[in-house]
Amino acid sequence: MANIVKQNNQIPTFKNLIESFFEGEFPAWGGGLSRYIGSTIPSANIKETETDFQIEVGIPGVKKEDLKIDVEDDVLTISSEQREEKSEEKDNYTRREFNYSAFSRSFTLPDIVDADKISAEYKDGILNIVIPKKESVIKKAQKRIEIK
Numbered sequence: 144m145a146n147i148v149k150q151n152n153q154i155p156t157f158k159n160l161i162e163s164f165f166e167g168e169f170p171a172w173g174g175g176l177s178r179y180i181g182s183t184i185p186s187a188n189i190k191e192t193e194t195d196f197q198i199e200v201g202i203p204g205v206k207k208e209d210l211k212i213d214v215e216d217d218v219l220t221i222s223s224e225q226r227e228e229k230s231e232e233k234d235n236y237t238r239r240e241f242n243y244s245a246f247s248r249s250f251t252l253p254d255i256v257d258a259d260k261i262s263a264e265y266k267d268g269i270l271n272i273v274i275p276k277k278e279s280v281i282k283k284a285q286k287r288i289e290i291k
Contacts, residue, residue, distance in 0.1 A: 188200075189250075261275070
């Protein structure tokens, strides 16, 4: 049985941040602390069946157009980036508000999947991704041979 592996994209706690800084691991986070500002990482459920893997990610409030799913070098990455700007002008003041949110979540795919046949659907804040297994690894039902 193969597994899809969640990559470590978790937000560090303050204690881990300080410990990692003094242990010299800070650059290994790929961009330092700024990578985590304004981002949340959605939870994912992974299920394996006889024919595929299914990933379910809860992403409420995100528009379908803002989601991206990429596969490169056996790594499936789900990401989103949203920017919003509001401006209000009155007689003696101008108020401008900016909102930026982003996330990226990656999974290492086993070599038994058919990456060319991955499909996805986003409905009611839930992203469902189906990752089919290659035909050669799917167990076929037992067949009884009749003896004549």
